[in-house]
Amino acid sequence: AETKKIALVLPGPVTDGTFNSAANKGIEAAKAKYDIEVVVRENTDFAQIQDVLRSYAEEGYDMIIGHGFQFAEPVMEIHAEFPDTWFVVNTAQVAAAPNVASFDNRWGDAGYMAGAVAGLYTKSGTIGHIGAIPVPVIEDYNKGFEAGAKSMRPEVKVLSAYVGSFSDIARGAEITTSLIEQGADVVTSTGNENVVGTIQAAQKAGVQAIGTAFDSQAMAPETIITTALINMDVNIDLAVGRLIDGSLKPESYVLGLNENGIGLAPFRDFESKISAEDMARIQAMMKEFADGTLPPK
């Protein structure tokens, strides 16, 4: 087969260390794995999306991946004009024949797992989530986080606050600090650069953090318990793989634990920081996600 041309359109920079970096890593991996030609468009603001999608389509790209729910609408507007191009939207649930598919990770489940872990690791009984801006996936994560924590420790106090920006790392850090001052000793964060701020604030305050997106423990080994994995690379690998073997359908694929769309990163040194039975409870929870008894319907 001739080399497929694939465009990945990102709302932010590939260096944000989370949401966009993850997608970028994914496409890099896919490039290594499949016979594809790849181009990545960064920092695409909403006003540009339609023009960007349209241009790629005009240039005969076989697949255009829009990384974020905000791509759903422009895609729906133009996909019909370009039947030979597949439009894939990440972190949204849209689909349209013949050529629109979406891949969404179960952010809620990821949040639930993170919450459970936090609930078991907190000593103060207070934990916190700092979101960038309440976009759907972040709100899902936020709900899951609270539910997960309470499932392990019903009386746990869950604080949550929003930065109001994806890139304001300093504010992200200050908000985290304020939650820590209010007693939180395990924090997690969703968004882009702001996540780095949270990790650093936790690091400086000597409390624990739970990463999001991809395993970032190297950033602060003594701070990050584990990471609630959002395996964007899996979305992208699936999309590309199915494009190449022709099995891609105009559906919205939702990737949970079993589809390896989410998960928990290895605990490494933190394995030993909680009791064996607590660790067992985490294992149990993961099993329930695997056999579908979780999340609570």
Add this chain to the structure above:
Amino acid sequence: MDEALFLSGLLAAGIRLATPIALAAIGETISQRAGVINVGIEGIMLVGAFVAVLVTVSSGSPWAGLAAAILSGAAMGAIHAVFTVRLKAEQIVSGIALLFLGIGLSGYGFRLTLAQGGTAVQVPGFRELDLFGLAGVPIVGPILFGQHALIYLAVIGAALLAFMLSSTRLGLMIKAAGDYPQALDAAGGAVDRVRFLCVMASGAFAAAGGAFLSTAQLWGFVENMTAGRGFLAISCVVFARWNPLGAIVAALGFGIADALQIRMQAGYPGVPYQFFVIAPYVVAIVSLALASRGSRMPAALGTAFSPQR
């Protein structure tokens, strides 16, 4: 929660949030006093933030990072000065160009260097001082004696500049350059040289603000990490009616209001967080309506001085 702790935490955070804005505002004050608007400080802050991290990492000393940042800022300022002072180009347009240049240079530099190893680079950044070992004293301790060195330097710098403006002949020349350059020229003063220096100074201060962001408040650089602080700084300049010390106070106002809204958020999950985020700005608007004594902008601000000879 314990009030004392809350208060000291609030003030400390407020000061941290204020410092980068304050530093940039101090610099902008000087250049505006001399008659040159620099709307590009956001870009300069970014360059400063990046250079500071880069040099801090490679040299192991945040002071070296700070010095390098200040130099880079002065250089960025020089670009603006060349276009606005020497070439008499439209100041705001040049500033906007500088903004983009700064965003680009910092981001590109970052990707060429630090970003290679992912975001995991460890930055041996500034730590809070403990002056006279008094930082431990409850509440006042951390506020007065437990801050970052740069914060004390900012205050001292502003005080010196205020003195310079009010009590030195250089100060007179700067004010003349901003209010009525014809007079300075007729008196044999070099309007353009004065303005050039002031613009470079504004760059240096803005870069120092960026350095604080990336080597003191945080330890690391990410693209666009200034997130609009440059424009807040410009507001502070006007708010303080072109007085360097006032600029610090204005920035502090913003910082503390911001720190406060941050702390309120978690307390009231019911209220949409946006209403907390806008609080500092609303406060600013209201106080503007209530407490403005008709600000006196330097009369020649934004206009090039080109005598017909």
Add this chain to the structure above:
Amino acid sequence: MSDEGSVPPLVALRGVTKRFGAVVANRAVDLAVRPGEVLALVGENGAGKSTIVNMLSGLLRPDEGSILVDGRPVSLDSPAQSVRAGIGVVHQHFTLVPTLTGLDNIALAMPELGLGRLNRRQIGQAIDTAARTLGLSVDTTSRVEGLDVAQQQRIEIVKALIHKVRLLILDEPTAVLGPEDKAHLFDTIRRLKAEGTAVILITHKLEDIFAVADRAVVLRNGEVVADAPAAGLTPDDVVLHMVGSGDRDQARAIVTGETTLRSSSASGTDAVCRLADVTLRRSNGSIAVSGLSLDLHGGEIVAIAGVDGNGQSELMRVLAGMDVPLGGRIECLGRDSAGSAWTAAHLRRAGVAHVPEDRRRSGIVGEMSLARNYLLRHSDRRALVRHGMVRNSALQRLVRERLALFDVRTRGADERIDQLSGGNQQKFVLAREMDGDPRLILAAHPSRGLDIKTIRFVHGLLEEARQAGKAVLLVSSDLDEILRLADRIMVFAAGRTFGPTSRGDIARDEIGAWIAGHASGPA
């Protein structure tokens, strides 16, 4: 000019030409001034005097010809170089920073102070000594923007003389100075002369020439038309050269200022404006005038004499609607200073015309055309603005007429007004303010900076206005002007007001006494 003594010229212009676009401001000007010589530079408005000053002070560069200092050609490319060459200048248009105090403005002109800390006490003392030897009292502590023009003029003079200069250039310094200040200034000039300093004095007052000048140079249309020892000249000669006609009688008339219109006051018509026990405040808060009561009637000219800075400016500001009196009450053309309608806009519409003392700051918009500056005061006129739209053709027509009528030297209604010579700017302002049938004319130093011929013309206008039944309030530091025009005279001095009394009932020296603050005669 070898014949004139052995001393070589200190500063000389050789064949200097300066153009502004099509206008030739100076054509092949030759001019020399020797150490210890006082040179009077005279000529009609627009003749090119200030252009010469600007070239000598490094603000402008000659297009052709050369400037020599001590016989050596120099290029004065910037004021700094001119200062270094030992040239001190008092410009016709002040070069003071409005937001700085007089002291700081002077310090700004003292490079020897370096860049460092200012010892304001020391500088203040230096200024005081300088001012004392000059016999001028200067306010060095308030912001210049709050000072009236006479005070600003004094600061400029002190600023120029704070250093020892080799050549002092004064561009119309006497225009706003009262008799006493003027006398002091001339003493200073004589002293400098004795010390070997050269002086170039630009003036429109012929008597000044004969009072201090050794030599007079007359410019016409940018060319030197006469260069002779003052002793050998009569006022008539000077005027003849200036206007370039051979008509001695006309010249004589201009000099003596005989005018056809001369008639007793048409007073008796009811008051256009009533001031009752009015108190006025300076910008710095101090009281300028208190207990001022005065009626202004149609058909009379009321003049306020006295050294500037005694409340004249404040009175004009208030009557122009820029301020309300601190105390007392004013009723003017149906407007009441106590009411909300006491604004510049309302008073203008009611028929108040205003020739402001601070022309460039308050009277015109420098970077706009003459036509637009005209509209500035007449934008309510049907003929010029219809349905909110400016009717440019009508405007152009009107402005061209007025410019011709007032003989404003300009390239046309579309020229930028700041390219006009000072006197022509003043003529323009008069042309504009006299238009539109005003009922009360506030004239602050109306003939400031005007050449003698134009002054006569303006005086004629004010008298016509009086004849036409308009009320005129004249502020002037020129006693001759006042005695020539006024029906009733008032004096503001030392925080007090003298008069008003009708001109017939008072002698010149009595007024002089009032101005000096002595309450002889009817107070």
Add this chain to the structure above:
Amino acid sequence: MTDRSDIARQAVIAAACIVALVVGAILLAGANPLSVAIGIGERALFTRSGFLEAVLRSIPLTILGLGIALAFRARVFNIGMDGQLIAGSVVAMALAPLVPLDAFGLLLLLSGGIVGGAAWGGIAGVIKGRFGGNEIIATIMLNYVALQILSWLVRGPMQETMRIIPRSDPLDAALRLPILFEATRIHAGLLIALAAVVAVAILARRSRYGFKLAVVGANAHAARYAGIDPRWIAGSVLTLSGALAGLAGAVEITGIYGRLQEGFAPGFGITAIAVALVARLNPLLVPVSALGFSLLYAGLGTLARNGVVPFPIINILEGAIIFVFLAGSVYVAHRAKRGQAETADG
């Protein structure tokens, strides 16, 4: 005259340095500066879709630029176009459920946009005109406020009925601006923008109000003596330019997006300032300048898509091109002046 040729020469040098910087950066990225240059030009200038995209972008920039031009003429610095634009689009959107589904309804939406923008600008206008507060702060602050309120609205009261994505429900097709040319996105907003150009040009250059703006901008003090109240002028012009911003917002909503969501006009306010200043505040030049900037953005967009250079270089180019343009116009201006001077002298 040495000064002038001096400046012209320095302009050349400055431009050269900037270009060198950019070329260096591009080479460092292992790309070919020439192909990059071509990359910028080609689509924007030589492809239909690229050019049309630029035209589309120039519609709001023109309307905003006009508002800036008006305000800046009076030296009133309205930095708040972004907020006023949002206010306009919010009001327009809020009216949608209430208006008849026809051309008249659309007209009402657009008017609503104007009113919304005027109101938001008017707040700054009152602060400046009534309280003498500085408009720069007021407008910047109001930007942040508007952004956050929008963020709340599209998640709260104005969110779509499905309540999934932070955005409003779509407008009825009858309330959308008609597309002017088949198979393009160019909508009737283009005509609105051009009409605005004419209107503002007349207002600024022919009307008494426009004259008063200029007077206040040039010498507020003389204005006061002439009976013009600078504060009233400032207040009114802030409202007026706000109205234009609001119109731009309504046009974007009804013309392109058909619903309300965040970030549909990122940084337009600042770009509009550049647009207006480059047009030397001349309303007739504003659309030209706006199209120029839009072409620039279209070109940079192409570059960003090709991915031949790392993204930050796009920003570097953006700044560099503006700088080079500035240097160029300085060069031209001073050449011209010298020409005059010489003919005059000769």
